[in-house]
Amino acid sequence: MSTFHALVPAAGFGARMGHALPKQYLPLCGQPMIFHALQTLCACPDISTVFVVLAPDDTLFHTYDWSSLGDKLQPLFCGGEKRAETVLNGLLLSELEADDWVLVHDAARPCLTQTHLSHLIAELRDDAVGGLLAVPVADTLKRATNEQRVLQTESRDQLWQAQTPQMFRAGLLAHALQQCRAVTDEASAIEFLGFAPKLVSSDARNFKVTYPQDLLLAAALMNAEWDS
16 A cells, blocks of 8 residues: 655755845744744655755754654655656665655645645546646736846646645655656646646645745744634
């Protein structure tokens, strides 16, 4: 029987945040930002192990107290220059069974909930390919010129904004990333092999912290009363 594991790539820096600390360690509600995603993943009863893949020279991880997360958390100091390399290195070092499910989640999506996780796993656990959380694009999309003027308006019909976790079999995902490393998410590597990942409907709470003001929004969401 297949088991479920989570993998959080956290070897990058997040230069757009404009901070001396790597983005995953920026403070959010009294904890480093990555803590919140790890806490949610570790608390999921379906998930057996939560791998966090860090840069080989990361000296910050062990300066924090992770004991409240239990024994599921396993740090791997094998991150690469790019996301795809980090995820692949984590998969190879974790030595998971090929048929095990892996949920790859961004460290910078701290507002992930158990509702998101249970919905994703329920939708994909019997799927032949796997898939990802995503939301239909709601805003009007403009394609720009090099001078940042509108070139044209793009149709948003059938367009979705990808989120994480992205859930695939460990063997298939490792093979896909070995074949195609110039990708910004795992689904793109699976698509490169000719498969069609399933889009699982999510919501805007599971957004990615990219700019400094996003931390304020994340804090507001986490302090509000909402279904976790």
